[in-house]
Amino acid sequence: MEENLTYEAAYQELAEIAQEIETESVSVDVLAQKVKRASDLISFCQGKLRSTEEEVTKIIKQMDNQS
Template identity: 60%
Template sequence: MEEGMTYEKAYKELEQITTEIENESITVDVLADKVRRASELVEFCREKLRSAELEINKITSQSDSQISAK
């Protein structure tokens, strides 16, 4: 994935690809490339969500530990 890619940018590009495929506005010649790119974007978004979930769980766990220690 290119540097500087964010979840929001990836999601927007994924929406655009989905719309193009649904509207049949792309040719068969580029369909495989679009599907490949969509697959990369989905994996990128999943990883970002997993990472955010882990970070949130870590923060809430630390918070819970601090509250229990008081």
């Protein structure tokens, strides 16, 4: 994955790939590449969501400890 890829950009690219596959505008020759890229993007997004959830949980715990 690219280092500067954001969640929003990954999600947008994933939506575009899904649209291409749904409308069958992807040739059979590149279909496997698109599916692989989609898989990578899904993993990236899931990782981002997990790390964000962990950060938020940590911040909330810190706030609770300060009260």
